[in-house]
Amino acid sequence: xxxxxxxxxxxxxxxxxxxxxxxxLLYPAAITGVAQVALPVQANGSVLSxxxxxxxxxxxxxxxxxxxxxxxxxxxxAGKDGYDASSSAATNLAPGSKDLRDAIAKRVSSARAEGMxxxxxxxxxxxxxxxxxxxxxxxxxxxxxxxxAKARGLAVAKVKSLIEAQTDTPVLGIIGEPHVNVLLLNRQxxxxxxxxxxx
Amino acid sequence: MTLAGWSMILLFVVLIVALAxxxxxxxxxxYARETLPLGxxxxxxxxxxxxxxxxxxxxxxxxxxxxxxxxGGIALLFAILKLQGVLPMNPQGFTGMESLLAFNxxxxxxxxxxxxxxxxxxxxxxxxxxxxxxxxxFLSAAVGIAVAxxxxxxxxxxxxxxxxxxxxxxxxxxxxxxxxxxxVLALVYVVLGVPQTFGPSVVAxxxxxxxxxxxxxxxxxxxxxxxxxxxxxxxxxxxxxxxxENPTALSNFLQMLSIFVxxxxxxxxxxxxxxxxxxxxAILAAMMLLFVAGVAVAYGAEAAGNPIHxxxxxxxxNMEGKEVRFGIAATALFAVVxxxxxxGAVIGMHDSFTAIGGLVPLFNMQLGELxxxxxxxxxxxxxxxxxxxxxxxxxxxxxxxxxxxKKIESREMKLAVIAIAVPPLAIxxxxxxxxxxxxxLAGPAAKGAHxxxxxxxxFTSGAANNGSAFGGLSGNTPFYNLLLALDMFVGRFGVILPxxxxxxxxxxxxxxxxxxxxFPTTGLLWIGLxxxxxxxxxxxxxxxxxxxxxxxxxxQVAAGTVL
Numbered sequence: 001x002x003x004x005x006x007x008x009x010x011x012x013x014x015x016x017x018x019x020x021x022x023x024x025l026l027y028p029a030a031i032t033g034v035a036q037v038a039l040p041v042q043a044n045g046s047v048l049s050x051x052x053x054x055x056x057x058x059x060x061x062x063x064x065x066x067x068x069x070x071x072x073x074x075x076x077x078a079g080k081d082g083y084d085a086s087s088s089a090a091t092n093l094a095p096g097s098k099d100l101r102d103a104i105a106k107r108v109s110s111a112r113a114e115g116m117x118x119x120x121x122x123x124x125x126x127x128x129x130x131x132x133x134x135x136x137x138x139x140x141x142x143x144x145x146x147x148x149a150k151a152r153g154l155a156v157a158k159v160k161s162l163i164e165a166q167t168d169t170p171v172l173g174i175i176g177e178p179h180v181n182v183l184l185l186n187r188q189x190x191x192x193x194x195x196x197x198x199x
Numbered sequence: 200m201t202l203a204g205w206s207m208i209l210l211f212v213v214l215i216v217a218l219a220x221x222x223x224x225x226x227x228x229x230y231a232r233e234t235l236p237l238g239x240x241x242x243x244x245x246x247x248x249x250x251x252x253x254x255x256x257x258x259x260x261x262x263x264x265x266x267x268x269x270x271g272g273i274a275l276l277f278a279i280l281k282l283q284g285v286l287p288m289n290p291q292g293f294t295g296m297e298s299l300l301a302f303n304x305x306x307x308x309x310x311x312x313x314x315x316x317x318x319x320x321x322x323x324x325x326x327x328x329x330x331x332x333x334x335x336x337f338l339s340a341a342v343g344i345a346v347a348x349x350x351x352x353x354x355x356x357x358x359x360x361x362x363x364x365x366x367x368x369x370x371x372x373x374x375x376x377x378x379x380x381x382x383v384l385a386l387v388y389v390v391l392g393v394p395q396t397f398g399p400s401v402v403a404x405x406x407x408x409x410x411x412x413x414x415x416x417x418x419x420x421x422x423x424x425x426x427x428x429x430x431x432x433x434x435x436x437x438x439x440x441x442x443x444e445n446p447t448a449l450s451n452f453l454q455m456l457s458i459f460v461x462x463x464x465x466x467x468x469x470x471x472x473x474x475x476x477x478x479x480x481a482i483l484a485a486m487m488l489l490f491v492a493g494v495a496v497a498y499g500a501e502a503a504g505n506p507i508h509x510x511x512x513x514x515x516x517n518m519e520g521k522e523v524r525f526g527i528a529a530t531a532l533f534a535v536v537x538x539x540x541x542x543g544a545v546i547g548m549h550d551s552f553t554a555i556g557g558l559v560p561l562f563n564m565q566l567g568e569l570x571x572x573x574x575x576x577x578x579x580x581x582x583x584x585x586x587x588x589x590x591x592x593x594x595x596x597x598x599x600x601x602x603x604x605k606k607i608e609s610r611e612m613k614l615a616v617i618a619i620a621v622p623p624l625a626i627x628x629x630x631x632x633x634x635x636x637x638x639x640l641a642g643p644a645a646k647g648a649h650x651x652x653x654x655x656x657x658f659t660s661g662a663a664n665n666g667s668a669f670g671g672l673s674g675n676t677p678f679y680n681l682l683l684a685l686d687m688f689v690g691r692f693g694v695i696l697p698x699x700x701x702x703x704x705x706x707x708x709x710x711x712x713x714x715x716x717x718f719p720t721t722g723l724l725w726i727g728l729x730x731x732x733x734x735x736x737x738x739x740x741x742x743x744x745x746x747x748x749x750x751x752x753x754x755q756v757a758a759g760t761v762l
Contacts, residue, residue: 001259001263004256004259004260004263004264005263005266005267007260007263008263008264008266008267008268009267010248010249011248011249011250011264011268011366012264012267012268012271013271014247014248014249015244015248015250015268015366015369015370016268016271016272016275016338018244018247018248019334019337019338019373020275020330020334022378023333023334023337023338023373023378024329024330024331024333024334025329025330027333027378027381027382027420028329028333028395028417028420028421030382031382031385031386031389031395031417031419031420032395032396032397032417032420034386035386035389035395035396035419036395036396039389039390042389042390042391042392042393042394043389043394043395043396043419044394044396044398044401044415045394045396045401045413045415045443046392046394046446047401047403047413054403054404055401055402055403055404056403056404056405056406057403057405057406057411057413058401058403058413058442058443060392060442060443060446061411061413061442061443062442063403063405063406063407063409063411064405064407064409065406065407066407067407070406070407074523078437083411084411084412085411085412085413085414086320086321086400086412086413086414087318087320087321087436088318088320088435088436088437088440088441089318089436089437090437090440090520090548090550090551090670091519091520091548091551092520092548092550092551092644092669092670092671093519093550093551093644093645093671094550094551094645094649094671094752094762095505095507095517095519095551095552095553095554095649095752095756096507096554096647096649096752096755096756096760096761096762097645097649097761097762098761098762100519100551101507101508101511101761104508104511104513104519105511108511108512108513112512118512118514119512119513119514119515120512120513120514121514121515122504122508122513122514122515122516122517122518122519123518123523125513126508126513126518126519126520126521127519127520128440128520128521128522128523129437129440129520129521129522129545129546129547129548130435130437130440130441130442130522131437132437132441132442133442133522133523133524134442135522135523135524136523137523168524170203170448171448171449171452172210173203173206174203174204174206174207174210175207175210175448175449175452175529176447176448176449176451176524176525176526176529177448177523177524177525177526177529179523179524183406186406187406
């Protein structure tokens with residue numbers, strides 16, 4: 001046993017170093033090189049910019065919207081105030097948790113105060129796994145359409161058809177769920193009217 | 200549950216079975232030491248490291264090499280994590296990791312567990328993620344494959360003194376299997392939206408005027424091997440639920456396929472090596488039987504949702520801790536895939552699953568991760584159960600058991616029982632310790648039965664080398680860092696060493712031709728027997744602990760009680 005162990009010293013040490021070089025440096029560097037040249041948008045985080053070229057966020061990452069003129073994303077547990085894209089997190093609350101029930105009850109009552117009726121889509125009142133879920137179910141977006149339309153002085157039907165146009169459908173009809181990207185949807189709202197967003 | 204959901208699950212099973220054949224054939228070429236293209240790369244490695252690739256190792260020599268390689272890996276990874284503050288490629292300026300946490304993390308990645316008591320994007324430099332973690336993602340998977348190869352040789356060889364060469368098996372599995380597939384997958388992931396950059400975080404001003412710091416990094420290169428090698432350690436804290444680590448339903452489907460493909464293929468490598476590929480198909484069939492059963496239970500429970508939340512006016516299935524783009528069917532499927540294998544990546548938070556939805560991942564790991572299982576580790580775990588199954592069948596008919604032409608005798612049975620008993624001893628023993636100590640009880644966030652589930656899940660995940668978590672547990676304490684490191688170490692090497700010992704003993708035996716009295720290990724009867732023995736042994740061992748955890752939890756939720 002001892003001779004075998006001693007004999008293994010050199011192969012172990014050299015192989016570990018070689019592998020660290022190949023797998024830990026060459027491999028990621030090569031992938032980075034190809035990705036940065038061929039696919040710079042995705043490789044750098046699918047960043048969206050405004051007219052001045054300043055980054056306003058990532059197409060893949062939720063950002064918070066609170067004003068009535070915008071669609072609101074799902075509640076977030078990432079970071080202290082939510083939507084912290086440098087600290088992804090979920091609540092990890094148990095199905096029988098009082099804290100979770102109370103949080104959902106609070107969200108349900110603010111939805112009711114906004115005039116939403118009936119059973120609410122679950123994604124609207126629960127936090128996601130990453131805290132950065134960029135999407136809503138079409139149902140959860142449609143429920144917010146009357147508020148957004150009213151705040152912007154638009155016809156509700158017009159806002160609803162924008163949601164439909166922005167809805168991604170499952171691949172082959174079975175892989176994934178229908179969803180609407182909230183940030184992209186909110187950016188498209190500006191095309192519906194001359195009203196400046198936020199006013 | 201929806202038709203679309205079940206169609207996706209069916210498509211997944213069909214694709215895995217279809218991919219198993221080419222994967223199995225390729226791994227057989229590696230196993231059988233066939234000459235491969237670019238052989239000079241392999242030979243260069245051997246030359247520099249002083250390895251004689253033609254030398255055969257006894258099981259003791261194989262085990263000694265493996266232990267040295269892994270202990271060295273732990274030391275190297277620990278050093279990188281401790282020193283990341285003064286090493287290059289640290290655009291966020293993170294400091295070195297605290298010692299106990301670095302120790303836990305090093306053991307975790309070397310044992311293919313990837314339990315994470317830290318949040319990747321807020322604790323690790325790019326160098327640590329790449330030269331530290333990504334390297335062990337490859338190597339721990341390659342070690343699993345090497346042990347599987349050695350075990351297969353035990354069955355396939357006759358009157359041989361060696362079981363192969365550890366260094367050759369590890370090098371070939373890395374260079375000719377894991378690395379090329381990872382290169383392709385990594386690039387596909389970038390196309391689908393996964394970042395791959397050495398730059399610092401993006402600082403954006405949101406439409407409503409808030410400042411948002413968006414962590415990026417070399418994610419795709421790590422993601423590819425994290426799945427393929429059934430490692431599961433996330434670049435980001437939210438793992439594959441993070442939109443950067445899994446941007447679309449398609450990237451998600453690809454991730455699930457890549458978790459299973461090598462493990463499924465190895466069953467056929469085994470079949471081919473022992474001269475009857477139907478032996479491999481039979482094992483794969485038993486695995487798939489258990490897999491689909493698990494998916495049905497988990498999907499059903501999550502789609503049914505939570506009665507406490509329904510009472511508040513919330514519709515449908517359980518979406519707490521899940522992402523909209525994946526939905527309930529894919530999240531339930533992923534949870535079963537990641538725990539049936541030893542992956543442990545997540546796209547939804549298992550802690551927030553319904554009690555029964557969370558029971559399935561827990562039970563999968565307790566079975567020993569042999570439903571496909573980790574790359575390599577799944578095959579050697581299920582072959583141990585095959586030995587147990589022929590032994591039990593032999594007892595019933597009163598004949599000496601044999602499996603694929605090898606007599607199973609006293610030495611094999613003793614070692615197999617050690618391999619089967621070690622993980623439950625670690626899991627239940629350490630859970631008990633945590634439940635009677637203050638430091639242990641300080642861990643769980645949830646009260647009542649669910650809090651117990653959080654502790655049980657942690658030690659199960661550790662010993663099974665899975666790495667997924669009921670995230671409510673605060674694991675970054677001296678108590679959990681040390682005990683979980685012990686748990687992972689024992690769960691990995693407490694199985695590998697008896698497996699190699701069995702391989703050595705079996706290789707030395709002659710092969711007996713199949714006779715009229717041999718118990719057939721290919722038909723439906725065998726598939727049913729194997730699946731039943733896996734469930735019964737796992738069930739009897741863990742049922743009491745499940746009753747205290749998820750089953751009690753389910754009763755509490757059904758009664759509408761919150762804690």
